[in-house]
Amino acid sequence: MLKLKNLHVSVDNTEILKGIDLTVKPGEVHAIMGPNGSGKSTLASVLAGREEYEITDGEILYSGSDLTELDAETRAREGIFLAFQYPVEIPGVSNTYFLRSALNAIRNHRGLPPLDAMDFLELVKEKAKLVKLDEGLLKRPVNEGFSGGEKKRNEIFHMAVLEPRLAILDETDSGLDIDALRIVAEGVNALRSADRSFVLITHYQRLLNYIVPDYVHVLKDGKIVLSGGRELALQLEEKGYDWLEKEPAAAAV
């Protein structure tokens, strides 16, 4: 599904990702943890196609071909989805209309006819129920005036409607109370399937109680310094990231 080889990324001539190797196979869930500023969002943005990041070395393969050739919209149409750490407010554009344009752009790319208004409405209602999104938020402008939790839930709602093949969730759990977290996790779990993969960026092990990852990686200063199974998340939560420096040997799995 996704293969990063020795990926180096700079922004404004500052190197942020310093050689990342990562393989995500279909159906897998990978968690990426790491201290603030370690480059987690940068990695997510590069995968989504944000243009201000420069790939200085290495490669990104998606389904076997070079992802960097594609612009952001084409990546989305090819099945990549990024749930933003800070979802953007789009004044004046209704959530429903926005999603419909997005879905139809994706369908068009795949040679499918646009979904008509009735079918779309049904789909939207079903998915809104899945993530317990207040239907009032469907008519409102995208994210405008949404609470922090509503914005995060809206991201998962978009994901549920667009049904990506590779979903990258950048701290979707941050700032959620436990009920909201459970709802988000249920949304993700409902979408888990043999041909869909997830990359979860998080600071908290508690998300991983609900979404059980296949792998956990620790990103530090632009490099993956440690990879392991789900138990690694527990150790990290208990001992903090400093532990990696103090006892590198003990931390190695």
Added chain:
Amino acid sequence: MSTATTAATFAEGLSAGIGAIEGESETILALRLEGSRAVTATGVPTPKQEAWRFTNLKALAATPHEPAGPGTADITPWRISDSHRLVFVNGRYAAELSAVGGLPDGVTITPLAAALGAGSERASFALGKGINLADHPFAALNTANFVDGAFVHLGRGAIVEKPIHLLFVAVGGERPTWSAPRTVISADPTSEASIVEHYVGTGGRTLTVPVTEFHLAPGAVVRHVRLQEESREAQHIAFQSSRQGRDSRLFSIALNVGAALARTDIDAELGAPGAHASLDGLYLVEDDQHTDSHLQVRHAAPHCTSHELYKGILDGSSRAVFNGRIIVDPGAQQTDAIQSNRNLLLSAGALVNSNPQLEILADDVRCTHGSTVGRLDEEAVFYLRSRGIGRATAESLLTYAFAAEIVQQIPVTEIRERMERHLVERLPQGELAREAF
């Protein structure tokens, strides 16, 4: 109308004389003389004058303009189906194109020349009231020279359901021409109406110098849309004045789309407690269009509210000027005034001069003002693209959304749709963006 000799430049022609309407009162005649004196004294403004710093009329001043003669036009594209309609071609009433009927009792919608010619005291009394001719040379020019325009009188408690459509068509010829339509709206207590003031053109180097006045008695409610969509060779220099009584409400939207150069001065006074004025605007300019909106809102009494939101979308090497001034007189306590000017630049060559000002001479007031000039939010564009929406569509959607805040307020459906069409035409994926609203 006076005839300037063709050799004279526009500037020289200013003092050529005054117009007159047969049967008009001595009061009007005196006003015309005052207008003529004022415009002769000031001449065509230059950028040395603060109010004209960013709008240069040098080319206009140097170009001879003849008074526009009678003409006719096919008005099909501009018609509003269900309305009371007065049509003026080159500032002259076109009876065969107009249609007014089934008016409620106490309502008059008539050509101004007919009203003044028949000795209407109401029209004569209202005309020019509160307009400072010395400060506004083009209002003075219009006052000296107008030959016709619209006169709308709403009697006490009268409610006009259909929109009143005042359509001004500028029909150009080979040589530059000018006209000066005058419109007087007089609303008696608790009357209500929606008025569309609509400027269009068939092409040619036309100059239109309209003056429109609103006189709102206590409790009157007027919704007003001013759509300027003249041809691209045209010049348009307009003046709008409003005087409001107690608890009256004026909702006015100025839409500027056409003309090579458009300048609109709006002078609004809230003269009695409880009056409210909304003065909103949207300008849409591209290529080398120039648009200039000058607003002055005077709070002359306590407990009045004013709300101004002007938005602009600029493309090409177009230029927009916004100058908004709120004046709160001493004693106008509990004033609530908001003014905001927001500009969206779609190209690197477009330019905005925005200058909001406050002059507050009372202490218990709430006034805010601000202006922004910016490009489309790249974060927002990326967000849309990351969900599969193409760049052109994303940009069109966001631009459309920016304008929608004003467009959606337009109270007359067909005018709203015309504005939507203008937007769609100017956006690469406009049709798609339109579906969103």
